[in-house]
Amino acid sequence: MNYITLKNNSSVSLKKIPVAPYSRFMEANVSIMSDNVNNHCVSYFGCPAGGKVRLFCAIAADETHDIYVSSALVNSSEELSSFAAHNPAFEKFEREIHENFGITYPDHPWLKPVRYSSDRADRPARVLNYPFFSSESEELHEVGVGPIHAGIIEPGHFRFICNGEQILHLEIQLGYQHRGIERLFLEKKKILQRSTLAESIAGDTAAGHSAAFVNLWEGLCGFVPDFGLMFQRTLALELERIAMHTGDLSAICTDIAYQLGSSVFGRLRTPVINYFQEWCGNRLAKGLIRAGKTNYQFTGELGSRLIELFDEYEPDFNEMSDRLFKSSSVLARLEKTGVVDIKSSRLLGVVGMAARASNNKRDIRSSHPHDMYEKLGHEPVIKYHGDVCSRSQVRREEISQSIAHIRELLKDIPPADNKRENLKSPDPDTFSISLVEGWRGEICHCAITGGKGELVSYKIKDPSFHNWLALALAVRNNEISDFPICNKSFSLSYCGHDL
Amino acid sequence: MIKNFIILAHQGKQYIPDVTKAAVPGIFKGRPVISGIRINEKKLAGICPVDAISTGPVSLDLGKCTFCGECSFAFPGKIMFTADYRLASNDRDMLVVRENEDRPISVDRGNIRSEVHRFFRGSLKLRQVSAGGDNSCELELNACGNVNFDMGRFGIEFVASPRHADGIVITGPITENMAEPLRICYEAVPHPKIIILAGTDAISGGIFAGTGALNRAFADNNRIDLYVPGNPVHPLAFINGVLDLITP
Numbered sequence: 207m208n209y210i211t212l213k214n215n216s217s218v219s220l221k222k223i224p225v226a227p228y229s230r231f232m233e234a235n236v237s238i239m240s241d242n243v244n245n246h247c248v249s250y251f252g253c254p255a256g257g258k259v260r261l262f263c264a265i266a267a268d269e270t271h272d273i274y275v276s277s278a279l280v281n282s283s284e285e286l287s288s289f290a291a292h293n294p295a296f297e298k299f300e301r302e303i304h305e306n307f308g309i310t311y312p313d314h315p316w317l318k319p320v321r322y323s324s325d326r327a328d329r330p331a332r333v334l335n336y337p338f339f340s341s342e343s344e345e346l347h348e349v350g351v352g353p354i355h356a357g358i359i360e361p362g363h364f365r366f367i368c369n370g371e372q373i374l375h376l377e378i379q380l381g382y383q384h385r386g387i388e389r390l391f392l393e394k395k396k397i398l399q400r401s402t403l404a405e406s407i408a409g410d411t412a413a414g415h416s417a418a419f420v421n422l423w424e425g426l427c428g429f430v431p432d433f434g435l436m437f438q439r440t441l442a443l444e445l446e447r448i449a450m451h452t453g454d455l456s457a458i459c460t461d462i463a464y465q466l467g468s469s470v471f472g473r474l475r476t477p478v479i480n481y482f483q484e485w486c487g488n489r490l491a492k493g494l495i496r497a498g499k500t501n502y503q504f505t506g507e508l509g510s511r512l513i514e515l516f517d518e519y520e521p522d523f524n525e526m527s528d529r530l531f532k533s534s535s536v537l538a539r540l541e542k543t544g545v546v547d548i549k550s551s552r553l554l555g556v557v558g559m560a561a562r563a564s565n566n567k568r569d570i571r572s573s574h575p576h577d578m579y580e581k582l583g584h585e586p587v588i589k590y591h592g593d594v595c596s597r598s599q600v601r602r603e604e605i606s607q608s609i610a611h612i613r614e615l616l617k618d619i620p621p622a623d624n625k626r627e628n629l630k631s632p633d634p635d636t637f638s639i640s641l642v643e644g645w646r647g648e649i650c651h652c653a654i655t656g657g658k659g660e661l662v663s664y665k666i667k668d669p670s671f672h673n674w675l676a677l678a679l680a681v682r683n684n685e686i687s688d689f690p691i692c693n694k695s696f697s698l699s700y701c702g703h704d705l
Numbered sequence: 706m707i708k709n710f711i712i713l714a715h716q717g718k719q720y721i722p723d724v725t726k727a728a729v730p731g732i733f734k735g736r737p738v739i740s741g742i743r744i745n746e747k748k749l750a751g752i753c754p755v756d757a758i759s760t761g762p763v764s765l766d767l768g769k770c771t772f773c774g775e776c777s778f779a780f781p782g783k784i785m786f787t788a789d790y791r792l793a794s795n796d797r798d799m800l801v802v803r804e805n806e807d808r809p810i811s812v813d814r815g816n817i818r819s820e821v822h823r824f825f826r827g828s829l830k831l832r833q834v835s836a837g838g839d840n841s842c843e844l845e846l847n848a849c850g851n852v853n854f855d856m857g858r859f860g861i862e863f864v865a866s867p868r869h870a871d872g873i874v875i876t877g878p879i880t881e882n883m884a885e886p887l888r889i890c891y892e893a894v895p896h897p898k899i900i901i902l903a904g905t906d907a908i909s910g911g912i913f914a915g916t917g918a919l920n921r922a923f924a925d926n927n928r929i930d931l932y933v934p935g936n937p938v939h940p941l942a943f944i945n946g947v948l949d950l951i952t953p
Contacts, residue, residue: 322882324918333882353886356865358833358847360840361883382882385837386918394912399754402771402912409841409937453844466709472851473719484731487786490841492936493773501778522715529708701839704882 209276231278250299268573295555321381360700383704391664408702414644422640540595544692558647564592668702793946832870838877841937872899
């Protein structure tokens, strides 16, 4: 066997992960991906190993709920043949390995920098000198936008090649937000520091990334979370989804100048994030999720408050949504705009809500369930057109679904229980993986420990890592004036990508 | 059309009538108070993930604090976070809360740039620059302008171009990769102009302070007109801080 089969949130001794020669490693992973459209790469990264680089590849099989993990040992000066030449879903993983270690892939379609990380192999490279594609044509023009944008959003550079108003090509250059988070996971030794880092990976996904971190860490330390902890994490994940989806519907309305929807969805988000504040003192749920413990007991009183909140939220949300999706002037802007068909969605490895809008059934909550999702029997919301409208409708229906899930959870609130064992030290020489379905999509954290249980590698993958390329391709042949709604309909993270 | 009016009517009154006096719902970790009781100070300081706590006597630097609250869970009689959201000041030193001192944090009126009241009272247009911000402060700054907080009623707004702005609001710890775009943006703002640092990451670097991917030269070498602590900043902390700065 060229790989080992794991389940979500599991750990395995490093020795048990086969080390194959690179050619067999590549063949195995590329063929697992081509065998079944529901197999997809969740993480592929390098880890320094005694002067060499050990490459780890994790592919999730949605139908069997397995994760296949394999590895290969290579030299950083090596020229390797590229996975991406066979399957474009690997393109950014290989660019990242190239950027971090200097390994080159002569047959990679575009071996460009990913984020200009602070410990990149090519030190003189500068973020301001990114090698954009350009056109020599006298009929086409280029439009550069960013890194600083017009709204209150994060920085990134968009370079359009246009024919008049029509976008022929978009290249998205990121890296401006790079804070060196993965390295800091190794340098900051206190568990509280690492929790703080986890909720800063993407502050709009504090619950999502924190859940991935604590699930991973508890697994490494041999701690089994009790019902109370799993209940809180599931609740936080679904509340975060409701809040962010509502905010995004507001922003989509803003971008089509639909003031009523913008204001109503905007104000509907407020009670949801204020509820986080009532529960844990932070509107974005920072500080709520901690490994092996909780500082904020969930009480019956909080449960009743949440039901009250939903009883008020739902009629107003449904009324506004009905109006939105029946308004012809709204639909004229959303339908057939920014289309990603199912074939492209699978080919690019799109994940999460954006995948589900293209009938691509990616949802960790059902394929690799964690926390309370198995018990909830979650079924993904699926739409078929892959346009801005489908991505908006997925949000609408997922909000209703999340409320239903939470109402189900609240029927059985776990009793207050503060008797929890302290976390032990992490196991030595171990590989650990955790997948969580955040509101954007699949989050993957991997950790590798050394001989004394110390962290030697911490790998984070935000769903945006896959989805930025889908946005770039979705806007082709659209008018440049439709770019904002396309962008908003994906609502991707810059800092989650740049790390 | 009639349907739109029905929806409007169903929203009721959403704005906060007086943002200077509004109470924050639930638990809010605002300005802390540190009591004089004796505790193991070394242990207390050791809890903090960002070294915001100094000992002998105990003090807590809100410019570094991530408001995780772990210190107050471990030593509930020593450090108590109050619901006071007035956290902003133009004096970096005022963000340091000391033992046995229960005094409000405010703008030092003697130290406000002379042009601020002359030009910006009643109208302040701001350009926001995220320089490694994690999108939490950005979401909260957006919320300042929503129908609930409605910062626009005071003439305070975020604008799309530095050319239209009276100052910049920085979020995030200021990454090396954003250092140059930030400098260019600031230079594009016409004089007179102010700088506001919003959130713990912007003020001190937060959990990222002193690490290799940052370049904080801009924050270190320019005069800062307002510091607004928070992780993320609460809209009420931001709005009240800016009002405190521009209201004569």
